[in-house]
Amino acid sequence: MKKIINSADTFVRDTMEGIICAYGDKVKLLHEDFQVLVSGYPAREGKVGVVTAGGSGHLPVFLGYVGKGLLDGCAVGEVFASPSAAKMADMIRACDKGRGVLCLYGNYNGDRFNFTMACEEVELEDIQTKMVLVKDDVASSDPEHADKRRGVAGMVYAFKIAGAAADKMMNLEEVAAVTAKALNNIRSMGAALSPCIVPKAGKPTFAIGEDEIEIGMGIHGEAGIEVRKMMTADEIAETLVGEILKDMPLKEGDQVSVMVNGLGGTPLEEQLIVYRKVHQILSHLRVRIRMPHIGEYATSMEMAGLSVTIFKLDQELLELLKAPAESPFYTNTNK
Amino acid sequence: MKKIINSADTFVRDTMEGIICAYGDKVKLLHEDFQVLVSGYPAREGKVGVVTAGGSGHLPVFLGYVGKGLLDGCAVGEVFASPSAAKMADMIRACDKGRGVLCLYGNYNGDRFNFTMACEEVELEDIQTKMVLVKDDVASSDPEHADKRRGVAGMVYAFKIAGAAADKMMNLEEVAAVTAKALNNIRSMGAALSPCIVPKAGKPTFAIGEDEIEIGMGIHGEAGIEVRKMMTADEIAETLVGEILKDMPLKEGDQVSVMVNGLGGTPLEEQLIVYRKVHQILSHLRVRIRMPHIGEYATSMEMAGLSVTIFKLDQELLELLKAPAESPFYTNTNK
Numbered sequence: 325m326k327k328i329i330n331s332a333d334t335f336v337r338d339t340m341e342g343i344i345c346a347y348g349d350k351v352k353l354l355h356e357d358f359q360v361l362v363s364g365y366p367a368r369e370g371k372v373g374v375v376t377a378g379g380s381g382h383l384p385v386f387l388g389y390v391g392k393g394l395l396d397g398c399a400v401g402e403v404f405a406s407p408s409a410a411k412m413a414d415m416i417r418a419c420d421k422g423r424g425v426l427c428l429y430g431n432y433n434g435d436r437f438n439f440t441m442a443c444e445e446v447e448l449e450d451i452q453t454k455m456v457l458v459k460d461d462v463a464s465s466d467p468e469h470a471d472k473r474r475g476v477a478g479m480v481y482a483f484k485i486a487g488a489a490a491d492k493m494m495n496l497e498e499v500a501a502v503t504a505k506a507l508n509n510i511r512s513m514g515a516a517l518s519p520c521i522v523p524k525a526g527k528p529t530f531a532i533g534e535d536e537i538e539i540g541m542g543i544h545g546e547a548g549i550e551v552r553k554m555m556t557a558d559e560i561a562e563t564l565v566g567e568i569l570k571d572m573p574l575k576e577g578d579q580v581s582v583m584v585n586g587l588g589g590t591p592l593e594e595q596l597i598v599y600r601k602v603h604q605i606l607s608h609l610r611v612r613i614r615m616p617h618i619g620e621y622a623t624s625m626e627m628a629g630l631s632v633t634i635f636k637l638d639q640e641l642l643e644l645l646k647a648p649a650e651s652p653f654y655t656n657t658n659k
Numbered sequence: 660m661k662k663i664i665n666s667a668d669t670f671v672r673d674t675m676e677g678i679i680c681a682y683g684d685k686v687k688l689l690h691e692d693f694q695v696l697v698s699g700y701p702a703r704e705g706k707v708g709v710v711t712a713g714g715s716g717h718l719p720v721f722l723g724y725v726g727k728g729l730l731d732g733c734a735v736g737e738v739f740a741s742p743s744a745a746k747m748a749d750m751i752r753a754c755d756k757g758r759g760v761l762c763l764y765g766n767y768n769g770d771r772f773n774f775t776m777a778c779e780e781v782e783l784e785d786i787q788t789k790m791v792l793v794k795d796d797v798a799s800s801d802p803e804h805a806d807k808r809r810g811v812a813g814m815v816y817a818f819k820i821a822g823a824a825a826d827k828m829m830n831l832e833e834v835a836a837v838t839a840k841a842l843n844n845i846r847s848m849g850a851a852l853s854p855c856i857v858p859k860a861g862k863p864t865f866a867i868g869e870d871e872i873e874i875g876m877g878i879h880g881e882a883g884i885e886v887r888k889m890m891t892a893d894e895i896a897e898t899l900v901g902e903i904l905k906d907m908p909l910k911e912g913d914q915v916s917v918m919v920n921g922l923g924g925t926p927l928e929e930q931l932i933v934y935r936k937v938h939q940i941l942s943h944l945r946v947r948i949r950m951p952h953i954g955e956y957a958t959s960m961e962m963a964g965l966s967v968t969i970f971k972l973d974q975e976l977l978e979l980l981k982a983p984a985e986s987p988f989y990t991n992t993n994k
Contacts, residue, residue: 326852326869328929328965330891335928338892342931345938346951383927517661534661556665557673589924591960592718592988593670594663596677603680616681619988620955625926626963630663653927653954655990 325526332523336380347652351390359407360399360415365392372490372499373419376429377412379404384653385622391651394487403522404544406434412442424452424496428486430475431457454500458482460512462571463540463549476543477585477622478510478633488647506641511568514631515560516541520624543624561601564632576610581635583617589628660861667858671715682987686725694742695734695750700727707825707834708754711764712747714739719988720957726986729822738857739879741769747777759787759831763821765810766792789835793817795847797906798875798884811878812920812957813845813968823982841976846903849966850895851876855959878959896936899967911945916970918952924963
């Protein structure tokens with residue numbers, strides 16, 4: 325295992341310390357707790373809070389989206405492990421300004437279990453909460469069981485929409501509703517070329533051949549839908565977009581945002597080469613792309629590979645996507 | 660070789676097409692030439708032009724910094740190979756608005772040779788040029804031969820300073836002088852854990868052991884100063900900062916910007932863990948850090964490793980660093 329770390333035991337804490345050393349003027353630890361980060365940007369009084377939580381190892385997801393017009397708070401656990409319900413409850417309390425808190429997170433058992441407990445706990449204190457789950461990974465379940473799908477890079481779009489809706493002073497019901505509407509229009513699918521190494525495990529999460537690619541791989545190394553011989557960039561784009569369009573057809577005149585997300589070890593050049601083909605496919609369908617997102621938005625540490633996310637926009641969603649947003653790792657200038 | 664590409668022959672062109680598909684409203688091809696990109700942002704009339712050129716394979720260097728308050732133009736060659744003098748001359752002509760053009764680029768033989776020819780050519784047409792070379796890599800030569808040093812991630816700071824100076828309507832002499840002053844205050848050093856693969860070569864640029872790290876490695880795989888057994892993140896930070904401080908001592912009260920730059924295959928978590936230690940070392944010296952840059956700014960495709968750059972600031976340089984800037988891959992909000 326060759327990682328630039330101090331020890332597997334201090335990986336998460338050292339990362340959080342790095343964030344605070346660099347961006348302590350913008351984001352803050354909650355009660356000196358190195359697992360909970362809250363926004364230090366000036367917030368509108370009485371705004372609905374938007375929070376998330378999940379395992380570490382996916383930066384910029386999740387901590388990187390705590391900021392202005394994005395998340396108000398984020399709790400993280402160990403690598404690929406949920407933080408406790410107690411941490412989540414502390415975060416919800418800190419992010420409630422009297423109008424309630426949206427808990428927006430990926431559909432994983434641990435996170436769902438702990439967020440449910442945390443919400444029950446704070447509701448006894450009269451803090452209103454709503455939960456919206458991200459289930460954008462079309463590879464993780466067939467359409468009949470779409471409710472079982474996992475949350476992957478599409479959650480970044482959901483953070484953006486929820487953050488913008490809260491910033492516009494929508495109430496908790498409204499923020500939850502528009503975020504749920506956005507998620508109904510968001511689909512992702514990924515492909516992996518190499519595994520990643522969980523620091524405490526010290527060995528790769530899975531094996532993949534030197535000339536193989538796994539289509540539909542999850543961001544923790546969950547099995548995909550098939551292993552294939554290595555393909556060209558254009559074939560990868562066609563495969564991922566093809567699976568997404570089977571699930572969410574698009575027609576002439578539709579507007580979408582597209583995210584090509586590097587999983588950690590894949591160069592920006594390769595992400596751009598895939599984006600090129602996605603752009604060609606959608607242009608051919610006369611679908612208009614707004615605000616492309618190309619880069620590393622949701623990673624699995626050093627995993628090589630990438631995912632494609634398509635977010636179908638209506639006028640309200642486009643305006644929320646275009647709204648100003650700023651965090652140490654995300655700035656919206658793509659207007 | 661497992662890369663997400665269509666073919667080695669179309670790697671550079673496909674990448675450039677991806678940039679144009681995504682950001683064609685912000686940056687443009689010069690004369691439909693897939694090797695020369697110019698800014699599409701509105702520019703101040705009569706501004707000095709700032710351009711660069713170099714081999715592909717280092718995104719966001721160089722194409723990613725064509726924008727507003729940054730570069731006006733960039734020519735790229737094949738992976739790790741200089742573009743021709745003719746392409747550079749075309750670019751200089753396009754970026755001259757009557758007040759001359761600063762050619763700002765890394766100290767590599769091919770680029771120096773071609774830029775010298777290009778400048779001679781356009782000077783016959785009465786276009787004024789100045790060349791400023793980036794030589795920030797302290798590992799590439801000892802202090803007595805600092806003039807032979809290579810340019811690495813520090814060039815991103817130089818692009819930012821030159822772009823801001825030109826945006827302030829300084830004349831060519833002044834833009835060149837303040838950029839040279841900045842470069843006198845910029846030092847970098849890197850460490851690599853794995854090689855990268857040049858698409859046309861199809862095999863790794865060098866070999867490194869499974870438990871080894873190479874200190875001082877260049878961004879094309881040029882040999883470093885030593886190969887060591889794998890170290891902790893803190894030891895890597897101490898080594899890189901130690902070598903930089905030997906070359907450019909800092910004292911209490913100094914202000915610097917720090918860049919921790921991932922070389923392509925290294926997770927953001929690991930970059931933050933190294934930043935944490937760099938911050939501790941500099942804080943201990945009572946040196947103040949302004950506008951940290953943590954992320955992938957200058958890469959070698961999938962190479963694992965990172966570099967540290969320290970940029971010593973005076974008031975003028977700090978103001979230029981803080982000036983607004985925007986490109987598809989760089990936005991200054993770190994004020």
